[in-house]
Amino acid sequence: MPVTLKVMRKTLRLLAITLAICACDRVKAPVYERVASGVWKVEVGTPDKVNLLNVLQTSPKFAAINALEEVPLPVDKDKITMEVFDGKTYLRFPLDRGERLYGLGLNFKSVAQRGSIKRLHVDHYGGSDNGRTHAPVPFFVSSKGYGVLINSARYIDVYAGTSVRKDSENPPEIKNRNADKDWSARPYSDNLEFLVPAKGAELVFFSGKTMLDVVKRFNLYNGGGPLPPKWGLGFWQRVPALFSEEDVYNEVGGFRERNFPLSVIGLEPGWMTCSYPCSYQWDTGRFPDPDGFVGRLADEGIKVNLWMNPGVAPGCDVAREVRPYTGTHTEWNGLLPDYSLPEVREIMGRCFRNNAIDKGVSGFKMDENDGYDSWFAPDVARYPSGISGEQMRQLYGSLMQRFMTELYREKNLRTYGLVRAGNAGTTSFPFVIYNDYYNHRDFITALVNCSFIGVLWTPEVRASKTSEEWLRRMQTVCFSPLAMLNAWADGTKPWSFPDVEERVKEVMTLRMRLIPYLYTAFARYALEGEPPVRAMALEPGFEGEAPNDQFMVGESLLVAPLFAGETERKVILPAGRWYDFYTGELAGTGEVITVAPGLDRIPVFVRDGGIIPMFDPMTNVPAGPCPVTACVYGKRAAACDLYDDDGLTYDYEKGAFTWIRLTADPASASGQAIVPEGGTVWSFSGYEFKFMTK
Ligand code: GAL
Numbered sequence: 001m002p003v004t005l006k007v008m009r010k011t012l013r014l015l016a017i018t019l020a021i022c023a024c025d026r027v028k029a030p031v032y033e034r035v036a037s038g039v040w041k042v043e044v045g046t047p048d049k050v051n052l053l054n055v056l057q058t059s060p061k062f063a064a065i066n067a068l069e070e071v072p073l074p075v076d077k078d079k080i081t082m083e084v085f086d087g088k089t090y091l092r093f094p095l096d097r098g099e100r101l102y103g104l105g106l107n108f109k110s111v112a113q114r115g116s117i118k119r120l121h122v123d124h125y126g127g128s129d130n131g132r133t134h135a136p137v138p139f140f141v142s143s144k145g146y147g148v149l150i151n152s153a154r155y156i157d158v159y160a161g162t163s164v165r166k167d168s169e170n171p172p173e174i175k176n177r178n179a180d181k182d183w184s185a186r187p188y189s190d191n192l193e194f195l196v197p198a199k200g201a202e203l204v205f206f207s208g209k210t211m212l213d214v215v216k217r218f219n220l221y222n223g224g225g226p227l228p229p230k231w232g233l234g235f236w237q238r239v240p241a242l243f244s245e246e247d248v249y250n251e252v253g254g255f256r257e258r259n260f261p262l263s264v265i266g267l268e269p270g271w272m273t274c275s276y277p278c279s280y281q282w283d284t285g286r287f288p289d290p291d292g293f294v295g296r297l298a299d300e301g302i303k304v305n306l307w308m309n310p311g312v313a314p315g316c317d318v319a320r321e322v323r324p325y326t327g328t329h330t331e332w333n334g335l336l337p338d339y340s341l342p343e344v345r346e347i348m349g350r351c352f353r354n355n356a357i358d359k360g361v362s363g364f365k366m367d368e369n370d371g372y373d374s375w376f377a378p379d380v381a382r383y384p385s386g387i388s389g390e391q392m393r394q395l396y397g398s399l400m401q402r403f404m405t406e407l408y409r410e411k412n413l414r415t416y417g418l419v420r421a422g423n424a425g426t427t428s429f430p431f432v433i434y435n436d437y438y439n440h441r442d443f444i445t446a447l448v449n450c451s452f453i454g455v456l457w458t459p460e461v462r463a464s465k466t467s468e469e470w471l472r473r474m475q476t477v478c479f480s481p482l483a484m485l486n487a488w489a490d491g492t493k494p495w496s497f498p499d500v501e502e503r504v505k506e507v508m509t510l511r512m513r514l515i516p517y518l519y520t521a522f523a524r525y526a527l528e529g530e531p532p533v534r535a536m537a538l539e540p541g542f543e544g545e546a547p548n549d550q551f552m553v554g555e556s557l558l559v560a561p562l563f564a565g566e567t568e569r570k571v572i573l574p575a576g577r578w579y580d581f582y583t584g585e586l587a588g589t590g591e592v593i594t595v596a597p598g599l600d601r602i603p604v605f606v607r608d609g610g611i612i613p614m615f616d617p618m619t620n621v622p623a624g625p626c627p628v629t630a631c632v633y634g635k636r637a638a639a640c641d642l643y644d645d646d647g648l649t650y651d652y653e654k655g656a657f658t659w660i661r662l663t664a665d666p667a668s669a670s671g672q673a674i675v676p677e678g679g680t681v682w683s684f685s686g687y688e689f690k691f692m693t694k
Contacts, residue, residue: 157195254493
């Protein structure tokens with residue numbers, strides 16, 4: 001072959017290869033549509049009809065988003081690439097040196113996510129942060145001050161700073177493994193990449209002056225946090241699966257005799273005639289008079305919460321009617337209603353109203369809508385709405401949350417409950433995630449992580465090997481969104497370990513005393529998007545790598561739990577002065593301290609100028625007004641706002657709430673509670689000020 005022909009063939013071949021690499025379905029230059037201050041939407045390719053948000057019908061809180069300071073996106077848009085190739089969407093974001101990434105689902109072992117590889121997939125957490133988790137929210141927050149939601153109900157692959165492209169602008173140094181001891185199998189990466197197995201996706205960008213502002217915008221875009229009814233913040237006890245009415249009365253009697261707080265009793269599968277699959281009908285052998293039962297507990301100020309899972313028993317009352325609207329596959333022989341359909345919400349709504357809500361049941365624990373693959377319907381399942389098996393897996397828990405929230409909302413009643421799966425878009429639904437995994441330390445990492453992704457998590461207590469572990473677990477659950485002992489399998493009581501019984505009671509009582517403070521923190525979540533329990537990395541002014549094992553609760557409390565086997569620990573105090581919650585003494589100023597508090601106390605610190613409004617010790621969440629004591633920390637004049645409303649209904653959404661201004665001056669040991677003119681006060685009968693720092 002003549003040389004020129006050879007060269008021509010080689011050139012053509014190279015051209016063909018280059019074209020093949022570049023051959024993406026054409027994606028028009030991305031259009032960043034501004035939807036609110038610091039929020040932009042971008043549509044890539046042809047997104048699926050169904051996404052994480054549009055099936056939930058929640059509305060962004062635009063006014064609150066717009067009230068946050070507007071800042072431009074701190075990332076060069078030209079360096080973000082969005083392409084469709086091979087029927088999938090490829091997304092790439094540039095990473096700076098030192099930039100940190102957070103979010104990407106409810107992780108249990110890690111908080112900072114740069115360096116991780118995941119496939120985001122709803123599942124029961126299986127022990128590694130590989131993306132299979134209860135809330136694999138495809139949202140990342142960058143320490144640069146922005147975050148992106150990939151609003152797709154698909155199993156999304158994430159390479160969070162692990163991949164190196166040959167055209168990298170900041171390539172890792174090339175090292176010779178033969179000669180260089182510093183050679184690394186994980187060379188530096190300046191890329192955050194996603195692969196969405198769909199021909200397109202909607203992306204929502206959020207900016208913020210701080211990471212906390214980014215998270216607030218994300219939460220508000222998802223409707224803002226839920227405001228639980230006030231009783232939801234008291235103490236919950238779930239009883240063994242086959243408990244009868246009589247057993248429950250005895251259980252409640254035990255709490256009363258010993259003077260332990262109790263707000264909610266949770267019934268497990270045995271309240272129904274049949275579970276796994278579920279009949280959703282009362283077992284009248286164990287509960288002969290459900291109305292009387294719920295009423296009697298209500299008279300004692302105790303709410304009832306019912307367990308359920310999605311599978312409808314084929315023989316039960318509701319099965320025939322709902323059957324045409326269920327998926328092709330079952331869960332433990334139960335029909336799986338397609339909760340995206342109005343027909344299902346109507347039929348199942350009637351069932352839950354008649355059997356539970358109209359009887360006064362306060363809420364549900366919606367179990368096992370997460371996985372594993374062997375129990376929840378597989379991806380080959382299909383649903384009558386046209387939602388695929390994969391999408392339904394990503395959405396099932398979210399759809400159940402929407403359904404149940406609406407049932408209570410139509411009665412103008414707030415509920416608070418539990419759920420095993422959620423995703424982006426569920427922020428405003430009043431459900432807290434839990435699981436069976438039960439590693440105490442990892443439970444706290446999850447508590448930290450939930451604050452990046454707009455979900456709530458409870459490190460629920462079940463059983464323990466030692467009284468030390470029992471107490472340590474009880475201490476952390478009392479500083480979480482839902483303080484609960486789940487005794488469904490073990491029949492444990494708060495007093496199960498007599499040698500720590502009094503200490504357990506103390507921390508449970510502290511939980512009750514903190515309700516005014518916690519309720520205010522939740523109001524900020526609902527109205528301003530600020531998570532009530534937060535990662536240290538979200539703390540403005542916090543410098544350095546954020547620890548996984550301490551967290552903020554509300555505006556002013558820093559909680560640093562100890563785990564069984566530990567007698568002391570390090571606590572990283574952010575900038576400013578911090579005080580010991582129990583004594584009011586100065587604990588440190590923007591430094592790392594070591595504490596050895598003994599078994600009886602969980603280390604808690606208060607920000608300088610923090611005011612913690614507390615009730616007197618009590619065992620029930622009060623229905624009427626009670627005195628409140630405002631504990632003031634530090635020596636400078638301080639102020640905070642205390643939130644109040646009726647504690648039960650959605651009237652607060654129409655403006656029926658009051659912010660009470662508390663001001664305190666330690667120098668003159670004086671304080672004032674200022675109720676705005678015409679403001680209603682529902683919960684407080686008087687205000688006292690206690691100056692903790694001498
Ligand atoms: C589990 C759940 C437990 C308990 C149990 C009842 O899946 O996590 O908390 O409710 O089911 O069978």
